[in-house]
Amino acid sequence: MAGKRALVVYDTKYGSTEQIANWIAEGINDADLRHVGDVESFNYDLVVVGCPIYSEMPSPRIIQFLDRNRDVLKNRKIALFTVSVPFDMTPERARRFAGQKDIKPLFDHASGQVIASKAFLGRIDLKEMTEFDRLSMRIWYFLKGYKLKEVNYLNRDEAVAWGKKLLETLTKPPDVIPPQPKQSDAPPSFPGGGAENK
Ligand SMILES: Cc1cc2nc3c(=O)[nH]c(=O)nc-3n(C[C@H](O)[C@H](O)[C@H](O)COP(=O)(O)O)c2cc1C
Numbered sequence: 001m002a003g004k005r006a007l008v009v010y011d012t013k014y015g016s017t018e019q020i021a022n023w024i025a026e027g028i029n030d031a032d033l034r035h036v037g038d039v040e041s042f043n044y045d046l047v048v049v050g051c052p053i054y055s056e057m058p059s060p061r062i063i064q065f066l067d068r069n070r071d072v073l074k075n076r077k078i079a080l081f082t083v084s085v086p087f088d089m090t091p092e093r094a095r096r097f098a099g100q101k102d103i104k105p106l107f108d109h110a111s112g113q114v115i116a117s118k119a120f121l122g123r124i125d126l127k128e129m130t131e132f133d134r135l136s137m138r139i140w141y142f143l144k145g146y147k148l149k150e151v152n153y154l155n156r157d158e159a160v161a162w163g164k165k166l167l168e169t170l171t172k173p174p175d176v177i178p179p180q181p182k183q184s185d186a187p188p189s190f191p192g193g194g195a196e197n198k
Contacts, residue, residue, distance in 0.1 A: 003032075003043055006028045006032070008025045008033045016052065021033055025163065028164070047112070053082050080114060082118075094121055123154055
């Protein structure tokens with residue numbers, strides 16, 4: 001059986017990026033899904049790379065992955081995504097969230113042709129966090145003047161739809177250069193003028 005067309009690579013700490021990566025792979029419908037530590041092959045047309053944002057930065061493991069594999073990735077189409085929950089997020093803001101600021105470092109490290117990028121919203125579940133992360137979050141929110149709450153903005157439909165769009169981009173035939181008119185068919189170069197008046 002032929003291999004899959006796309007690879008979805010992710011890093012995660014508490015599972016939300018893995019969940020979104022799963023939905024993206026489902027939307028592509030022709031993708032292998034791998035944790036960043038388990039990638040063995042790059043034999044794909046498209047490599048989708050995603051990670052969570054911690055302390056306003058993409059996860060270092062994903063940056064290292066992009067750097068370490070620069071040579072092989074420069075011949076691939078790449079799609080990038082992040083998962084985050086900015087401290088000022090509200091359900092109303094979530095509907096309009098674009099959040100491309102934190103994704104920039106991924107662009108800086110991606111060597112291939114980046115065909116798409118997207119910032120997804122994740123979740124904050126205080127119960128599942130390490131003591132250290134819970135404390136960091138409390139301090140961080142306090143300093144910024146926001147109330148720390150458990151939230152879940154994971155959106156399956158959005159992630160599946162993005163995966164479908166990636167597949168469309170991949171299967172779209174290359175742009176065809178329209179046939180150029182012959183000299184005799186060429187329109188006059190200015191009103192009343194043109195080759196026929198010479
Ligand atoms: C210690 C900590 C720091 C975080 N820092 C940020 C941040 O700087 N910016 C942001 O938008 N989200 C931040 N988040 C929210 C995470 O990006 C969010 O919880 C995401 O869903 C985690 O993904 P994961 O479950 O794949 O690890 C932080 C979360 C934790 C626990």
